[in-house]
Amino acid sequence: MMMLGQTCRYVFCDTDRASVDDLLAARERLGLQDQVRVVHGDGLAETLGLVETRQIGQASLVHVDPFDFHAQDRGVSALDLVKRLVAAAVPVVAWYHLATLAASLELFHDVMTAVPEALAWCAELQVLGPRANLAGVGWGCGIVLAGAALAPSPALTGAADAYVTAFNELSAGADLGVSVASRFATSAR
Amino acid sequence: MANPHFANLGDVWKHLWLTGALGQVRPVQYIETHAGSALYRLVDDVERAIGVRTRHCSP
Numbered sequence: 001m002m003m004l005g006q007t008c009r010y011v012f013c014d015t016d017r018a019s020v021d022d023l024l025a026a027r028e029r030l031g032l033q034d035q036v037r038v039v040h041g042d043g044l045a046e047t048l049g050l051v052e053t054r055q056i057g058q059a060s061l062v063h064v065d066p067f068d069f070h071a072q073d074r075g076v077s078a079l080d081l082v083k084r085l086v087a088a089a090v091p092v093v094a095w096y097h098l099a100t101l102a103a104s105l106e107l108f109h110d111v112m113t114a115v116p117e118a119l120a121w122c123a124e125l126q127v128l129g130p131r132a133n134l135a136g137v138g139w140g141c142g143i144v145l146a147g148a149a150l151a152p153s154p155a156l157t158g159a160a161d162a163y164v165t166a167f168n169e170l171s172a173g174a175d176l177g178v179s180v181a182s183r184f185a186t187s188a189r
Numbered sequence: 190m191a192n193p194h195f196a197n198l199g200d201v202w203k204h205l206w207l208t209g210a211l212g213q214v215r216p217v218q219y220i221e222t223h224a225g226s227a228l229y230r231l232v233d234d235v236e237r238a239i240g241v242r243t244r245h246c247s248p
Contacts, residue, residue, distance in 0.1 A: 043222030
């Protein structure tokens with residue numbers, strides 16, 4: 001809301017009442033009552049409804065950030081929704097945490113298998129070291145960007161590389177016992 | 190509070206890419222399926238020290 005302001009319309013979904021109240025308060029505070037719709041309910045079903053009725057398209061951006069991409073609520077999983085959005089050419093940003101190292105790049109591969117013609121990128125951050133558990137993200141995390149408009153710029157990939165380098169230098173200096181390594185994947189075109 | 194892991198290392202990584210994507214695309218419509226709160230009060234603990242505080246100290 002602070003970044004795009006009045007230039008954008010927003011739909012924020014959450015099942016947590018306190019989060020919804022906080023979003024409503026932020027909407028008021030920022031003077032975005034006419035731009036922001038807050039949904040107290042299942043964001044997967046809400047977004048699926050929007051894509052099925054063609055109320056979102058290539059000029060939209062959907063951020064999917066569930067705890068579990070495979071959990072199904074009302075018959076649709078977050079993975080199902082991401083595949084559906086990518087197939088409809090709706091730009092998607094999907095964030096995941098790595099519950100196991102074996103799941104590395106899994107979401108990216110699932111999307112590319114379902115929609116082979118998609119343009120997509122994945123940036124994963126693996127967390128290593130004797131105190132890695134203190135970071136609170138399991139084995140790490142990653143983000144899938146799908147849609148031609150989301151091709152990461154050199155400035156963005158450079159910023160990510162710089163953060164990884166800076167983190168490892170800071171961590172070593174402070175003896176945090178945590179290090180990180182990035183891993184990238186891209187669709188083959 | 191929907192997200193107890195706010196401002197941790199994963200949250201920093203997510204927002205680095207998300208804000209970059211939003212800046213590039215400037216969408217006319219933005220949707221979040223699992224929004225969480227708009228603001229979180231920053232606390233001083235290990236998870237945030239590994240997360241957002243390292244971001245503040247990096248270039």
